[in-house]
Amino acid sequence: MNFVINGINYHVDIRGNGFPLILLHGFTGSSATWAAFENKWSMHSQMISLDIIGHGESDSPEEISCYEIEHQAEVIYSLMKKMNIGKADILGYSMGGRLAITFAVKYPHMVRSLILESTSPGLKTALERNERQARDFRLCELISEKGLEFFVDYWEDIPLFSSQKRLSEQKWLAIRNQRLRNNPLGLINSLKGMGTGAQPSWWDELIKIEFPVLLITGSLDQKFCQLANEMESDFRYAKWKVVEACGHAIHVENPEIFATFVSDFLAEIAFSKENGEK
Helix, strand or coil: CEEEECCEEEEEEEECCCEEEEEECCCCCCHHHHHHHHHHHCCCEEEEEECCCCCCCCCCCCCHHHHCHHHHHHHHHHHHHHCCCCCEEEEEECHHHHHHHHHHHHCHHHEEEEEEECCCCCCCCHHHHHHHHHHHHHHHHHHHHHCHHHHHHHHHCCHHHHHHHHCCHHHHHHHHHHHHCCCHHHHHHHHHHHCCCCCCCCHHHHHHCCCCEEEEEECCCHHHHHHHHHHHHHCCCEEEEEECCCCCCHHHHCHHHHHHHHHHHHHHHHHHHHCCCC
């Protein structure tokens, strides 16, 4: 299904029934990221998988401001309004997790719970953000000068995804082919507008979030385990789950346990709400 928001076409995949669960993929991903979880999650949730701007079947406009993370949070707000959704569970992976946190900070009244896989609230200092933005711009040059296939080769080989080398050839090729279907301009502008260096730091806002939060990281992803450890202390109501022998993309490397963690968490939320608990 397609929605036009501020003149830009967004592709949204909607499956199942139940309480709305908005699913936000990572950089180079798409709504197809979450298709493998339909059998389990559609039993208890209405899965709303968005192709974030510049990815999948959504548009890739030239204007950088369209990609800014706070603007994309407004897009989710508009999408919920168009779908007559007053409140939803929000699940985000990596870049999608940063967008999920941004939405939760800007529109807390529209979030029942937050599920964050391998993500962060941004970089804490201006110096860190400037350095990261410079690195992101070098990646943009790589895409522009060498082409999408060269960039995907490079992206697949960074240390963050080293544990994915153990995936079956079939699964690895499916991920690679999905990445190659993205628009190079969309990826470039996503890095410029929504990269970690471009977004605000939300660390000081975490304490204000009053709904339940689930953090999921892989034990091999030490950087994001450290970030989750810090976030768990800052959130009021957070649980942190570590999946052994997994790296950054737990939903790919161990989809069964990832699906179970999410379903169990949402079942707890639903039970608490039915019984009048916070």
